[in-house]
Amino acid sequence: MASGSNRSSSCDGRSSIGGPMTASGARRHLLRLLTATVATAAACALCPAAQPRQVTERIHLAFCGAAPRSRLPSAVGTSSRRGTLVVYPRRHKSQRPSRVAAAGLGAIWASSGVGPVVASTWARLAPIPPFSWADWIFDRFQKAPKLYKYYIYYVIINAATKALVPGLHAQVVTGTQLGVLKVVSQDRYNDAVSTRLKTLLQKQAQLRSGSKFGQPPAQLPATVVEQVDARLKADPVLMEALGSTSALKIWHKFEKTLLDDPALLKDEAPDSQARWILEALRSGYLDDLQEAARSGATQLASKKAAQALTTLKEAVDNAELLAHNGIFEDAGVSSLADVEKASTAASAALEALEQARAHDPQGAELLSRQRQAFVEKLTTLVQAHAAVPAVIDQLTRLEAAGATAL
Secondary structure, three states: OHHHHHHOOOOOOEOOOOOEOOHHHHHHHHHHHHHHHHHHHHHHHHOOOOOHHHHHHHHHHHHHOOOOHHHOOOOEEEOOOOOOEEEOOOOOOOOOHHHHHHHHHHHHHHHHOHHHHHHHHHHHHOOOOOHHHHHHHHHHHHHOOHHHHHHHHHHHHHHHHHHHOHHHHHHHHHHHHHHHHHHHOHHHHHHHHHHHHHHHHHHHHHHHHOOOOOOOOOOOOHHHHHHHHHHHHOOHHHHHHHOOHHHHHHHHHHHHOOOOOOOOOOOOOOOOHHHHHHHHHHHHHHHHHHHHHHHHHHHHHHHHHHHHHHHHHHHHHHHHHHHHOOOOOOOOOOHHHHHHHHHHHHHHHHHHHHHHHHHOOOHHHHHHHHHHHHHHHHHHHHHHOOOOHHHHHHHHHHHHHHHHHO
């Protein structure tokens, strides 16, 4: 009992075997006490509902060799034979690693002093929109079913990976989709790859046209789209190459850079599959892109000229109405100022249209098709409204204008 009493004595300046402490032992013992104090403070700050008695007993047991005599654990008994003190091992509930990690992060958050500042700031901003909306969304997210949460996680992760690592995303997601289609049906695989190529050429045409914000994007002519589809399906080697992981890895570069740009894939080896795919696209589809870009420029110039002429007609009609009623204003602010502005814009638009037609090898053919479609549509309208004289008068005037232009 004497030895047991010495081993279980409290931290009163004596060693664990009952003898006096040395200087180094005292320092080590003081360091343990300081560490225990810091651990107790962190535990109390992290878990305010924790019981200080249990924390103190565990720290005392860890650093002093035994619990205090007056606070023995409940699993303490005496042997009926020898009357000695028997301490049975106490079972502690195991903590999950996630809770331990969260406790460590919480301790760092509390000790850094940022937590109270952020909490007080958010408490002031939470009632004010749009912060209240964010709080409402977060609350709805917390109460949402797990399936919805997993779907939201998937959408966010998918968008983030597509923006940060587009090549890897295409290899994993698009490559899996193409692989499944190829196993199911070779025709579906060919259609999917052909659709990807037509979408790529459409984006290339928009890059070449230089469409600005607010302007309609350039569109590939239907004849060019049909030719691209037929040509690709007649080339099985290129079809397989465009669905490979090498093509998927660099596809996002093709969508953002002109195919004839010398800097495109300059870091790739000359004998790599990516370089071979680029050269195949340049040799087989670059001419179609240039032709489509010229046709798109002609169509865009036509739309601009039509809009400018419409604006000019409105300005002239307004000025005619005012002049017919004898209303004249200063030249700088009168209706003639609007006519001057509209006429200048219309002249520039018509000149741009003539230049676009001159540089477009299919400009004359396109103009001929448009005229024929105009005449056929006007003839249909005349036949449909033949019983209404007022409508026929207006259509006849339009037919005369079309014949003059032809």
